[in-house]
Amino acid sequence: MSSPSSEIFRRGVQIQKRTLIAWSAALVLLALSVVSAWPSMESSGALEDFSTGLSPELASALGVDQIASASGYLKGNLYAVLLPLLLGLMAVTATTALTGGDEEAGRLELLLALPVARRQVFLVRFLCVAFGLALTSVLVWLSVYGSVVSLDMDVSAGGVAAVTLTVALLAVLHAGIAYAIVGFGFGRGPALGVAAGVLVVGYLLHGIAPMSDALEPLANVSPWEWALGSDPLLNGVPWGGVALLVAVSVVVVAAGTYAVDRRDIKNA
Template sequence: MLSSVLGRSLHEIRRSFGWWALGIVGYVALIVAVWPTVKGIPAIEKLHNSYPEALKAFTSFGGSFEFGTPAGYLGAELFSFIAPLLLLVAAIGAGARSIAGEEEAGTLDLLLANPISRVRLALEKLGAVAIEMLGLGIVLLAALEVSARVAGMRIGFDKLAAASVSAVLLALAFGAIAFLLGASTGRRGRAIGIASALAVAAYLLNSLASLIKEIESLRPISPFYHYAASDPLHSGLQAGHVLVLAGIILVASAASPLLFDRRDLAV
C-alpha cells in the first residue's frame, strides 16, 4: 500500500473516506426511509407542486418537478442538491489537498527528492482523487439500491446508477479544477475557495437560467446543467452531457501535471 504515492494517498484518506461513506449512507437511508410515508399522500404532492417556480428550479433534478414518483422524489430530495453537494465538497477538498496540501505541510521537498517525476506524482495524486470519488459514488449507488429495495421504492438500478455516475462526474469536474488550482499555485485554501465559488456560481447560473429567458442560452456553460439535463433518474445518461463533464475533467487533469512541472515549489 505504501510503495507508491497513489497507495499512500489512498492510505491517508482511509479514515475520512469512512466518515464520508457513513454520511452518505445515513442521508440516503433517511431520505428513502421517509418515502413510504409520503408517497401517495395527495396533500404533500399538492404542496410540492404548488411551490413557486423559483423554488422548483432550485430543487429540481432534470425534467419536470414531481414529488409523487420515486424518480421525482429522489431528484428533489437527493440529487437536486444534497448528493452533488456532498460529493463536491469531498472532491474539491481532495483535489486541493493533493499537491497543495502536501506542499503547505512541507513534505513535498522530501517526496520529490525521491526518483519520481513531478508529472508522475501529479498523475498518481489525480488517480487517488478519482478512486476516492469513484468509491464514494459506489457507496452512494449501493446505499440507494439497498435502501430502495428495503423501502419498496420502485426505481431501476440503471436509473440510480445513471444519476450516481452523473453526480460523480460533476464532483470530479470541480475536483479536477481544485486539483489544477492547487497544483499550479501550491495554495490549498485558494484552490478550495476558487473551486467552491465556481461551483456555487455554476449552480446558481443553471438554476436561474431555467427561470430567466434572457440568460437561458447561457445554461450549457454550467456543469450543473450537464449533470441534470438528461434527466438521469427518468431517462439515464446522454453521451453529449457526459462528454462535457468528462472533457472538463480531462482538460483540468492534463493541464495539472504540466503546470506543476513548470513552477518553483514553495518552501
C-alpha cells in the same frame, strides 16, 4: 517490489482513509435516511402539496417539480442539489489537502525525492482523490438501489446508476479544477475557494438561469446542466453530458499537470 507510483498512490489513499470513511458513512446515511422516509411521506399525502405556491420554474430549480412520484422524490431530496453539492465539496477539499495542503506543509518533499517526475507525484495524488470519489459513489449507489428494491419503489435500477455516475463525474470535474489551480501555484486556500465557488455558481446557472429568458442560454455552460439537465434518473445516461464532463476534466487536469512541472515547489 512496488513501483514509486504505486507507493505514492498507496500512501495517498492511506492519508485520506479516515476522511474518506467519514464522508462515505455520512453520504450513505444521508441516502438511506432519504429513501427510508419515502413510505411515510407517500402514505401521508404530504408530498402532493409540497410544491404548492412555488412557480414551475422555481420548483424545477429545486428539483421538486415531480416530488410526489418515487423518482421525483429521490431527485428532489437527494440528487438534484444535496448529493452533488456534498460530493463536490468532498472532492475539492480532498484534492486541495493532498496537493496544495501537503505542498505548503512540506510533506511532499520526501515524495519528490523519489525517482519519479514531479508531475507524476501530483497526478497520482489526483488519482487517489478520484479513487475515493468512485468508492464513495459506489457505496451510495448500492445503498440507494438496495433501499429502492426493498421498498418496492417505482425507480429503475438503470436510472439510479445513471444519475449516480453523472453526479460522481461532476465531482471529479470540480476536483480537477482545484487540482489545476494548485498546479499553477496558487495554493490550497485559493484552490479551495475558487473550486467551491465554481461548484455553487454552476448550480445557480443550472437552477436559476432558466427562470429568465435572457439568462437561460447560460445554463448550457454549467457542468450541473451537463450532468443533470436531462434528468438521468428518468432518462438514463446523458452521453453528451458525460462526454463534456470527462473532456473538461481531462483538459483541466492536463493543464495543472503541465503547470506544476514548470514552477518551483513551495517549502514549509
